[in-house]
Amino acid sequence: DAGITQSPRYKITETGRQVTLMCHQTWSHSYMFWYRQDLGHGLRLIYYSAAADITDKGEVPDGYVVSRSKTENFPLTLESATRSQTSVYFCASSERGQGYEEQYFGPGTRLTVT
Amino acid sequence: AQKVTQAQTEISVVEKEDVTLDCVYETRDTTYYLFWYKQPPSGELVFLIRRNSFDEQNEISGRYSWNFQKSTSSFNFTITASQVVDSAVYFCALSEGAGGGNKLTFGTGTQLKVEL
Secondary structure, three states: OOOEEEEOOEEEEOOOOOEEEEEEEOOOOOEEEEEEEEOOOEEEEEEEEEEOOEEEEOOOOOOEEEOOOOOOEOOEEEOOOOHHHOEEEEEEEEOOOOOOOOOEEOOOEEEEEO | OOEEEOOOOEEEEEOOOOEEEOOEEEOOOOOEEEEEEEEOOOOOOEEEEEEEOOOOOOEEEOOEEEEEEHHHOEEEEEEOOOOHHHOEEEEEEEEEOOOOOOOEEEOOOEEEEEEO
16 A cells, blocks of 8 residues: 555553564655654654664654664664553654655554553 | 744634634744644544745635744644534644754644534
């Protein structure tokens, strides 16, 4: 399907486990982003990527790892999940990084860490 | 550092009332972009509008209108004759100009409830 997809949509994991959230876009957009949404904080940027093999930290990167070996994929890994990482995670993409482009968001992944 | 403030956490109105959602931003950049996104109960984020820092014209799209005032660093959103389908969380966001990587700084959102 065209667009931006995330998997899984829902995930429950235990503290200390590694979990990977997947993001895939079909537009060949250069830029991709990971945000987390928490009540009282809105959406906060975790990591972003300007192109394959180029990634950079956002506002709240601690505890997360990203990679981008292919333009269309941008997985987010929690190496050792903590309860504070319970959140809704959104992936987004945009064509370029000029500041004015609309970002297209995936449907979100609701992650619960027990 | 950039900051977006949406002081209204939750607003409740009765259908057909007009409602204004406030957004105040802080940035040191002279070129920047402001956005509004809607998040309905289904959870997806829907782009509504974009404004650049050099264009202070107000914009109207159907029942929606936006008022951008650089003098007060505000980018407010008004829904005229609200409807139940407008019930959602609305986010205001700020992006730096070219070279900023298109990163968005979001406000904390305003939950709008429109009741019959």
